[in-house]
Amino acid sequence: MSQTVSTSLDYSADVVVLGAGPVGLTIANYLGQVGIRVLVIEKLDTLIDYPRAIGIDDEALRTLQSVGLIDKVLPHTTPYHWMRFLTPKGHCFASIEPKTDEFGWSRRNAFIQPQIDKVLLEGLKRFDQVNTLFSRDMYQFDQDSEGVNLYMRTAEGTEERVRCRYLIAADGGNSMVRRTLNIAFDGKTAPNQWIVVDIKNDPLGTPNIYMCCDPVRPYVSAALPQGVRRFEFMVMPGETEESLSQPDNMRKLLAKVLPNPEKVELIRQRVYTHNARLAAEFRRGKILLAGDAAHIMPVWQGQGYNSGMRDASNLAWKVGMVVKGLAGEALLDTYQQERRDHARAMIDLSVMAGHVLAPPKPWMGKLRDGVAWLLNYLPPIKRYFLEMRFKPMPQYEKGVLVKPDMKLTHNPVGRLFIQPKIRTESGDVCLLDDVIGAKFAIIAWGTDPTWGLSQEQIAFWKHLGTAFIQVVPSVQMLAPTTLSDDVIRVGDEQGRLKDWFGQYPASVVVVRPDRFVAGLTLPQTLEQTCSRLSQALAAKAVSHRASVEPIGKVA
Structure with a gap:
């Protein structure tokens, strides 16, 4: 038509x-x-x-x-929201409890x-x-x-x-x-569906999220903010959203997880297919x-x-x-x-996590339980789960980045930069990103971040809105400084920035607006690194328009 x-x-x-x-x-x-x-x-x-x-x-x-x-x-939100995998008998065989806050916030959080x-x-x-x-x-x-x-x-x-x-x-x-x-x-569409049931005035009240690997009907029980409880149950062959939503069938489902399935305040239920x-x-x-x-x-x-x-x-x-x-x-x-x-x-x-919860074949479930029981007693394996080290963190190999010339056993370029607490000149303590803003940053440990740049490069990076930041131990913040007005001095309140720079034979890092490391270098080689980055940006020294018109109906 x-x-x-x-x-x-x-x-x-x-x-x-x-x-x-x-x-x-x-x-x-x-x-x-x-x-x-x-x-x-x-x-x-x-x-x-x-x-x-x-x-x-x-x-x-x-x-x-x-x-x-x-x-x-x-x-x-609910910070530090742990995830625990349970056997059919309720034994926790794997727990994910990362307590790190290297990026400024709790790694796992619940929200609605x-x-x-x-x-x-x-x-x-x-x-x-x-x-x-x-x-x-x-x-x-x-x-x-x-x-x-x-x-x-x-x-x-x-x-x-x-x-x-x-x-x-x-x-x-x-x-x-x-x-x-x-x-x-x-890609693929999962062969089974799941029904999600949200209940207010949480009838269990226990914190965190539990993945119960029940071979009969796997389910999830999750505590959410504002006293909401979410249950997710696998839909069995022949069942439909309409049939499961019937009061009698809903009570049978909830009887699996609640002592009194009659006494609930149901918000809603929906059936989902996972892709x-x-x-x-x-x-x-x-x-x-x-x-x-x-x-x-x-x-x-x-x-x-x-x-x-x-x-x-x-x-x-x-x-x-x-x-x-x-x-x-x-x-x-x-x-x-x-x-x-x-x-x-x-x-x-x-x-993979879905297969742990609901293995495609019964023998896989028995193998999972046996292996998990054994590995839970091996400290390195237990830490692997607790600290969520299995989660693949982004690391970009191509794009807006310059690979360092130095040999590194652990290359931070292309990875997310840390966000510790810092102390400002006014004495306030805040997170690093609050000082940087939504822009590039050139951050130097102990030195002037503009020292290795030519005047033309300083002008170029200022044109991009870059924040030039010098980091010193917080105890040095009261010492006099001769930095230019373009440089922001901050104190390393937790010692984490010193530890980060201490891992590498370099003292200057270029951080992108999305907080990924674009370059790592020394003050004496910063000029070359920044030149290569400007090429990666396909950057143009063009002035932004003087004013921005609001959107509206075109006359």
């Missing part, structure tokens, strides 16, 4: 974000705070109000910190997604040049060398056309954009895929949400720099280079 499209231009923006989920809203918040004109388009008439993700990690919290919303997010999504949506109101349109059905789009046209209908059937320089498709696992572009989405799929491409011209549109994975390690937030953190600063004329468009190619392999690793981890 032919479509009648709008020929008049109704909206224009630098960037259109399709989808008001956590990934799209986070990207919009980041771009808003760096002055980019953003239009968020959502098909639904409001945010999704039912809980989906329940686990948020330290990397995602750091991303929310970078958009200035962490103080509004934390009240909706709609509450955080609402914080992100409200956060957009801070920016005059960011607008959100709900109840818009985007049914067609096309792109050219200058940008993208989008055609959509309102709930009343009014036709509208939008023009933007870049489209970020964060429109979910069934992404219309990905399907229209015919980008492969290879493990990865898009063949994350970028096609002026269009980029993010979040579930680029990859989906089973829930068992809580990495679907967090992988999407990693996309947002990686992509937003790159799009912002390109739009502002601070970098060439080739920078956007590094998004797929850096994110796709790690997304695949998280998919594999999530599938």
Whole structure:
């Protein structure tokens, strides 16, 4: 059937974000705070109000910190939320209890997604040049060398056309954009489904999350903030969402986990199918895929949400720099280079965890229980689980980074930089990122971070908005200094920055806006490192436009 499209231009923006989920809203918040004109388009008439993700990690919290919303997010979380795997008899054979906070936050946290999504949506109101349109059905789009046209209908059937320089498709696992572009989405769909049951006034009240590996019907029991309890039960062959939702059948399910299944306050129940799929491409011209549109994975390690937030953190600063004329468009190619392999690793981890909970074959369950019992008595193996060392941390081999010339047994380039507490000149103690802001940083231990740079390079990195930071032990903060006004001096409050630099024969680190290490060097070789980084950025010394017009109906 032919479509009648709008020929008049109704909206224009630098960037259109399709989808008001956590990934799209986070990207919009980041771009808003760096002055980019953003239009968020959502098909639904409001945010999704039912809980989906329940686990948020330290990397995602750091991303929310970078958009200035962490103080509004934390009240909706439970820090240090341990995950314990139980045998059918209730014996804990593996416990995941990471107590590290190297990135500034607890590594595992419980949360209720709609509450955080609402914080992100409200956060957009801070920016005059960011607008959100709900109840818009985007049914067609096309792109050219200058940008993208989008055609959509309102709930009343009014036709509208939008023009933007870049489209970020964060429109979910069934992404219309990905399907229209015919980008492969290879992977598998799990053969079984799970029913999720949320209950208020938690009838158990015990903290943490428990994965019970019951061969008859595996289930999950998770304590959530605000006194909510989530149960997840495997759906058996022949069962349907309709049949399981019947009061008698729901009581039978809950009798497996509660002493009194009659005395509950049910919020909702939904049946889910778990998929493990990865898009063949994350970028096609002026269009980029993010979040579930680029990859989906089973829930068992809580990495679907967090992988999407990693996309947002990686992509937003790159799009912002390109739009502002601070970098060439080739920078956007590094998004797929850096994110796709790690997304695949998280998919594999999530599938593996699902097999631990519900092995495909009965003999695998018996082998799991026996091996787990034995390994639990080996301290190194026990620490491996407790400290969550099995989680593949992102390490980029290509992209916006310069590999160090020195020989290192442990290379930090391409990895996330730590975020310890620091002391400012005013005597306040805060986290490192709060001093850096949403930009590059050149951080030097004990020395002036600008000493190894030419005046031209200092001007170049200042043009990018770089923070120049000197780190000293906190006890030295009262000593006089002769640093220039461009340099921020901070105190190493916990000694962690000294320990970090002490691992390497280098004292200067270049940190990207997403907090990944782009380069590691000495003051005497900083100039060469920064020159190579500017090439990786495809950087341009172009002034940003003088003013930013708010989005509105085009006259």
